Amino acid sequence: MSWMTRVVRIALRALRSGNADRAAGFTLIEVVAVMFIIALVAALAVTIVPGTGRAGLKAVTLQTASLLRRERLGAILTGRDREVSLDSARRILVGDGGDVVALPRDISLDILGIDALWSGRQAVVRFHPDGASTGAVLKLSREKAEYEIRVNWYTGGVAIGP
Secondary structure (H helix, E strand, C coil), X not given: CCHHHHHHHHHHHHHHCCCCCHHHCCCHHHHHHHHHHHHHHHHHHHHHCCCCHHHHHHHHXXXXXXXXXXXXXXXXXXXXXXXXXXXXXXXEEEXXXXXXXXXXXXXXXXXXXXXXXXXCEEEEEEECXXXXXXXXXXXXXXXXXEEEEEXXXXXXXXXXXX
């Protein structure tokens, strides 16, 4: 029998018998206070554990897709090519519009696309004024979780998949 079960049983016995010996058990307030402290410690332990987690990976994926969509729209509106490149030393994706997405250390990025350097950075994708692009597939992964961002070469459309 776990200690938590014992505490709950003692508290229930004390509540049932009105004349129970106060020294023999715990009051309901004491039990609630202990449960609150345990919950607080558990919540702190979860938030302190390092790592991005699945939610963080999805957030980075959505930020990256948003960057790609903004650069495509920028190319269409300005009538000039816009590029997204990877600065691997700083682990950031950089768009020509000045937008940046930081990649946490525990997320790996695999790029299937152009093998070139732009402004000293690894090329990811180039968007043309007509909306088309050079096309690319970006796979962001951490442990067993992964997301793919596909940039269609013909339409320049950006889609996210598991």
